[in-house]
Amino acid sequence: MQIARIGLDLAKYVFEIHGVDAHGTTVLRKTLRRHAVSTFFANLPPCLVGMEASNGAHFWAKTLLDLGHDVRLISPQFVTPYVKSNKNDRNDAEAICEAVGRPNMRFVPVKSAEQLAVQAVHRIRTRLVADRVRLVNQVRGLLGEHGIVVAKDIGNLRRALAGLGDNEDRALNPMVRALMGELREELTELDARIVGYDRKIRELYRNSEICQRLGKVEGIGPVTATALVAAVGDRSSFKNGRQFAAWLGLVPKQRSSGGRARLFGISKRGDRYLRTLLIHGARAALGRVRDKQDPRSLWLGKMQLRRHPNVVAVALANKNARIAWSLLTSDNVYDASLSVGAA
Secondary structure, eight states: OOOOEEEEEOOSSEEEEEEEOTTSOEEEEEEEEHHHHHHHHHTSOOOEEEEESOTTHHHHHHHHHHTTOEEEEEOHHHHGGGOOSSOOHHHHHHHHHHHHTOTTOOOBOOOOHHHHHHHHHHHHHHHHHHHHHHHHHHHHHHHHTTTOOOOSSHHHHHHHHHHHHHOTTSSOOHHHHHHHHHHHHHHHHHHHHHHHHHHHHHHHHHTOHHHHHHTTSTTOOHHHHHHHHHHOOOGGGOSSHHHHHHHTTOSEEEOOBTTBOOEEEEOOOSOHHHHHHHHHHHHHHHTTOTTOOSHHHHHHHHHHHHSOHHHHHHHHHHHHHHHHHHHHTSOOOOOHHHHHHTO
């Protein structure tokens, strides 16, 4: 049998394989345990292998690429329409095999081990920040039950917790006072761990020439620059900056019909973390344009006069994403005047 295309359904221990020949006829259906997957593909002539971009997909993509196969990763949402009847591992493998053969299918870039390592730093830091937010909200709620209301801003909460230990005359249950002391220590530990990961990100930023070029763009700092480099695998996957911005979900959602164009808010597709960083960075940059007279600041100032601040922030995030794509795909140095000229 001559296998031209394979759909590989990934799992922790049991993998399902569906193979077809050049005419699309099914020639292989096989179930493999994890330890047998590499051996099977090592003994197979090079062919096109499709997988869903799920947990472990980049590891298996790198493994099969080293064995000489052409590997494509597909977003699960693009595989779902090809699933026939009920959903199971065998039908999923067949759907992947069908989807990977479509000429206009969109594929996910394969990430290197270095990119996955940087991405792991960002994900752990994000989880620690979320843990801190949950802890702060819990402390506010517990104190509120005892009549102590703390104003917004985490700094106010830190001062309030410090004041609980200094003011012994305050009408607060001794057990609650002891618990607040423990939560204060937990908050201090989380702060220290987040600072440690911020230090790692700055070190990655200093050691990367492309990150430093990205950092020249107003609204892109060390965190956003390193996250962009970690997220964008094969930069040739995007034909232009607009495709990259659309991949990040920074373009309008369209529901057009009957020749009538209907545009709504941004599509919010793709990586939410990257999109959040770009929009927050744009908000920070907009806060510093009021007293500047350079062309980019003047352009943003005029836009602020006629559009809502949220719209302006997303527009700047979209432009920064396009600029980032241009810097990622070339050796160019950021020039603010050129970015305004292209607006």
